[in-house]
Amino acid sequence: MPRSVVVLSSDPDLFDNVRALLATDPRFVDAGNTVHCDGSLAPLTNIYPVETHPVEWDDWDAATSGMPDPRTSSLLIFESRSHEWVAEVGRVLAEGLTSPVWIVDSADTVWPADQIDSARVALA
Numbered sequence: 001m002p003r004s005v006v007v008l009s010s011d012p013d014l015f016d017n018v019r020a021l022l023a024t025d026p027r028f029v030d031a032g033n034t035v036h037c038d039g040s041l042a043p044l045t046n047i048y049p050v051e052t053h054p055v056e057w058d059d060w061d062a063a064t065s066g067m068p069d070p071r072t073s074s075l076l077i078f079e080s081r082s083h084e085w086v087a088e089v090g091r092v093l094a095e096g097l098t099s100p101v102w103i104v105d106s107a108d109t110v111w112p113a114d115q116i117d118s119a120r121v122a123l124a
Contacts, residue, residue, distance in 0.1 A: 003081050005077075010074070011101075015048070019035050028045075033048060044080065045089070050077045086118070
């Protein structure tokens with residue numbers, strides 16, 4: 001199973017906006033239904049939209065994290081094995097997108113995209 005985090009935003013066009021932003025960075029390749037890095041200029045990466053069922057987030061208290069309700073948000077999967085790369089891409093997304101973005105790691109820690117601690121973000 002690839003190591004990954006969830007990218008979350010209230011932006012209904014999150015994937016299209018992420019794809020457009022990352023298309024300006026030569027490390028990324030737009031493959032239509034995914035954005036990826038092949039490992040030559042950046043760590044192997046896949047970013048793609050995912051649909052979840054609202055019930056999957058029923059035990060989640062979004063109010064305590066400051067992020068929008070994940071049951072009604074746009075979600076992307078961000079696969080990578082590099083903690084540092086997750087933090088770097090988080091900063092790129094936070095700086096380049098108009099809507100706030102959060103990262104939910106495998107330990108259910110919520111990170112504002114520009115505040116990811118690469119030494120603590122959990123990838124599983």
